Amino acid sequence: MAAAVNAVQLAGSIDALHEARTALAQVEEAEGRKLAALLPPTAVAEAHQKLHAALTFMGSYTRAMDISTPPKADECGYAKPHLPLAKDNVNMTIRSRRDEFTKLATSGYQVGSFIPAAAALPPPEQNRRGDNGKVLIQSGPRGGGKLTIKNKRANDVVVSVVTGGDPAAPQAMIYVQASGEAKLTGLSGTYTVYYERGEDWDAHRKSFTRNCTYKKWARSFDKNADWEITFGVPGGNTTPTDVPPF
Template sequence: MIAPRWLPLALVATFAVSACSSGDEPADQSSRFSRSAPPAGGSTPARAAALSPERYSAELTAQAGPVAKALAGIGRSRSLKALGERLERARVAAAEAAAGLGVLVPPADAAAEHADYVAALRDLTDDLDDLRESVEGRRLCTSGAVLARLGRAEGFEAVRSAGGDLAAKGDYPAEVATVKVPAARDRRLANGAFVRSGARSGRGTLTVDNGTGKDAVLTLVRGGTKAVSFYVRKKRKAKIGGVPDGTYRIYFTGGADWDGKARAFTRDCGFQRFEEPVKFTTVRTGNLIRFSTWTLTLQPVAGGNARTAEVDPDGFPR
C-alpha cells in the first residue's frame, strides 16, 4: 500500500576614483577642489514643518488603524484559503502604513519613537509575508497556529513596544498589536481515540498501521455522511470495530498539534484520500457469519496496492 505524500543576491560594484595631475599642476590636491556656490537667485529647499499633535494623531489613525483591523481579522479565518488572504491583507496594510508614516515629520518630542515605529512596521510586514508563505506551504494550518507564531515574531513585538512608547508621548493611537496571541501547543489524542464515533452497529473492522512520522486522523465517509473518525499516533497501529456494511471513502490528514475544536492539525498538515473506496459486507451462511476486515498502511510497503490522492484542505471532511 502506498503512503501519502505529506506531504536575489546583489552584486554591488564599487569604484575607486583618484585625481591625477600633470607635472605643471600644484601638488596640493586641496587647491583643486572647491564647493560650488548656489546658483544666483537659488535657495536650499526648506525642511517640512513638523505636524501638530492633533494632525499627527489623525495621520496615525488613518495609516495605522487598518493594520490593527487586519491583524484582528486573522483569528476569524475558518479556512486555509481565508487565512492566507487575511495574512496578505494585513501585510499590505502594514506596508502601506510604514510607507505613509515614513514621509511624515512628527511632533519634535515624538521623533525618535516615530522612527522606531516605522521601522517596526516594516519588520512586521516581513513577518506577515513569512507567515503567509508558511500557510501556503502547510507548515501552519490554522489561525491559532499563525497567531502563536506571530506572537513570537520580532516585528510584532517591535510594533507592540514602539506603539506603546509612541502612545505614551501623547494621544497617539499607535498600539496596533493588540490581538491576543495563544501559546504554541502540541496536543495529541490517545491512540485509537474517536474524533467522531458515529453509529458502529456492524461487524466490520478496520486496522490502520501508521508507520509515518506524523500523527493521523482517518475519516470514513459513506455517501455524503461522515460516519466515523479516529486518531492514530505515529509509529502505531489502531483498530476499530462495529463498522456497518456499506461502501466508504477513506480520507486521512496528518500533522502536529491536534485542535479538537477545529478538528484539524495546526502545523505540518497534509490532506489525502484513498482513491479506491472500501466495501464492508456481512454474509451469513448457515451458522457462519463472515464479515469484512480491512488493513490500511499509511507508509510505503512492498507490494502495496492502495493509491492515494491529494485533497483540497478546504474541502476535507472534518
C-alpha cells in the same frame, strides 16, 4: 484623531468598520490640510512637513485599504477571524508613520498618543496530540465491518470512514499517533477512507493546526471484511489522492 482611531477599535462589524475607516480618513485629510496652512517654527519645519505628508498618505491609504475580502483559509482549512484582521490592517496605516509623529513629540509637542498599539504577538506554537486509538466520531447504523490502521509515518494521522461521500460528515473518525496502530469496528456499508496528517491537534475543531495534508484512499472497502491499511510503507497497492481540507 484619537476619537476617530478609537471608533475603528470599537467597530462591531465590517460594515461599521467601513464607516469608521472612512471617518478616520476624513479626519487624517482634514488635519493634514490644517498643518499645510500653518507656518511652523524653524526648529521643527522639516518634521512639520513630514507629518503633513504622512497624514496625506495615511488618508489615501486608509481609504484604499481592502477590508472587505475575508482572509483565505490556510493549509489546515482555518481562516483568521475577519474583523480583527481588518481592524489591524487599518491600524497599520497609522503605525506605518509612527516616526513622523515621534519626531514632533520629542520636540515637546503633544502628538501621536492616538497611535494604536502594535498587534499582539502570535502565541507560541503548540504540539498537542490526540490519544492513540481514540474514536472521535462514530454515528449511524452499526455493522460488522472492521478497519485496522497502522501508521508508520513520523506524523500523527486522523482517519475518517465515509459512506455518504462527504468527508465532513464521516461515519467514523479515529486518531492514530505516529508509529501507532488502532482499530475501528462496527462499520457499515461500503465506505471510503479519507485521512488528515499534520501537527498540533485541536480537539475542539477536530483538526490539526499546522502542516496539514488531506488525502483520500483510492479504493473502497466493503463492510463484510476485516480490512487493514498501512501509512508510510512505499510500494503499496493503492495511491492516495489529494483532496481539499474537510
